[in-house]
Amino acid sequence: MGWKERSLARYKRQWKQHTEDGQPCYILGIESSCDETSVAVVKNGHTILSNVISSQAEIHKQFGGVVPEVASRRHVERVTYVMELALQKANVTLDQLSAIAVTYGPGLVGALLVGVAAAKSLAYAHDLPLIAVHHIAGHIYSNFLESDIRPPVLALIVSGGHTEIVKMPDLYTYECLGRTRDDAVGEAFDKVARTLGLEYPGGPVIDRLAAEGNPDAVPLPRAWIAEDSFDFSFSGLKSAVINVLHNARQRGETIATTDLAASFQAAVLDVLVEKTVMAVKKTGIRQVVVAGGVAANRGLRNQLTQRAQQEGFHVYFPPLSLCTDNAAMIAGAAYPLYCRNMFADLSLNAVASVKLGE
Numbered sequence: 564m565g566w567k568e569r570s571l572a573r574y575k576r577q578w579k580q581h582t583e584d585g586q587p588c589y590i591l592g593i594e595s596s597c598d599e600t601s602v603a604v605v606k607n608g609h610t611i612l613s614n615v616i617s618s619q620a621e622i623h624k625q626f627g628g629v630v631p632e633v634a635s636r637r638h639v640e641r642v643t644y645v646m647e648l649a650l651q652k653a654n655v656t657l658d659q660l661s662a663i664a665v666t667y668g669p670g671l672v673g674a675l676l677v678g679v680a681a682a683k684s685l686a687y688a689h690d691l692p693l694i695a696v697h698h699i700a701g702h703i704y705s706n707f708l709e710s711d712i713r714p715p716v717l718a719l720i721v722s723g724g725h726t727e728i729v730k731m732p733d734l735y736t737y738e739c740l741g742r743t744r745d746d747a748v749g750e751a752f753d754k755v756a757r758t759l760g761l762e763y764p765g766g767p768v769i770d771r772l773a774a775e776g777n778p779d780a781v782p783l784p785r786a787w788i789a790e791d792s793f794d795f796s797f798s799g800l801k802s803a804v805i806n807v808l809h810n811a812r813q814r815g816e817t818i819a820t821t822d823l824a825a826s827f828q829a830a831v832l833d834v835l836v837e838k839t840v841m842a843v844k845k846t847g848i849r850q851v852v853v854a855g856g857v858a859a860n861r862g863l864r865n866q867l868t869q870r871a872q873q874e875g876f877h878v879y880f881p882p883l884s885l886c887t888d889n890a891a892m893i894a895g896a897a898y899p900l901y902c903r904n905m906f907a908d909l910s911l912n913a914v915a916s917v918k919l920g921e
């Protein structure tokens with residue numbers, strides 16, 4: 564019997580125990596799509612037993628952004644240790660696991676490959692089913708961990724690589740209403756921060772400075788694209804900030820960094836919040852979950868919560884610890900796939916670019 568048959572036989576046995584005898588389902592998740600090596604164990608798609616995150620941010624800071632080759636090498640160095648720690652913290656043995664889940668894309672291909680190779684080896688060696696998780700499905704699922712929120716929801720995805728509004732009628736269907744046509748929102752934060760001479764990653768720094776500045780100090784454009792469009796565009800805004808800075812420097816004037824940060828953030832938030840409200844009105848879905856690194860932004864949290872109260876819908880943000888990349892969201896997002904017997908095989912490969920739901 565080959566690995567596939569053995570892992571499916573094991574799945575069938577465990578599925579029966581899980582559904583008939585109430586035995587827990589333990590999924591080990593691996594995330595390595597960018598600069599965090601993370602491994603987690605999640606019980607029944609709900610309870611986080613461990614979520615170990617080894618961040619490389621300090622290493623990439625000196626280069627002002629993530630260096631892909633450095634990221635891959637660091638993942639190789641960390642992944643085994645992080646995995647052992649995650650199992651130890653969860654107090655779960657390899658034998659007790661129900662499946663291995665891994666982010667297969669999108670992300671940096673070399674970085675993804677490390678996680679995929681680790682997951683395949685573990686699945687093969689222990690006859691465990693393998694589950695391929697889309698990184699953004701993971702980010703969305705961070706809202707469903709340790710919570711009772713369930714679809715139908717609208718998801719506002721705001722990460723370093725993605726900006727989109729997705730309709731999720733159930734846990735398996737993703738319908739994209741609109742997405743960015745150029746830069747992702749986190750990318751815009753990072754690029755503007757770099758222009759302002761701030762450290763990487765720029766999002767949290769701009770968030771902090773914006774709280775001290777005047778959002779009306781510098782007039783900046785808002786890209787609405789078209790009245791009924793759910794698409795976004797942030798590259799024009801980024802260029803506008805760069806122009807404002809250059810012009811001021813040429814005239815020998817200075818603009819307070821806090822004011823520029825506040826004005827930039829206000830321009831981003833106005834569009835994100837209004838398009839989300841539009842999507843609620845259009846779909847009639849009155850639950851919004853926010854996902855991705857920029858979900859940590861305090862301005863976004865305040866402004867969207869306030870608008871939701873005015874418009875009478877609910878908005879949910881993951882806890883700060885689950886906003887940026889982590890493996891608990893991957894292990895969680897794997898549970899609905901586990902329940903539907905949706906497994907990958909050992910030919911699974913890393914994919915740098917893949918749309919949600921494809």
Ligand code: KG4
Pocket residue numbers: 597721722723724725748749750752753764765766767770855856857858859860861886887888
């Ligand atoms: O979701 P994530 O960890 O990575 C991707 O999957 O892309 O998001 C990282 C992004 C970075 O661009 C970072 O600057 C941004 O999230 N970010 C923030 C904040 N915290 C992280 N942006 C704005 N405000 C924050 N507080």
Ligand code: ZN
Pocket residue numbers: 698702722723855856887888
């Ligand atoms: Zn991410």
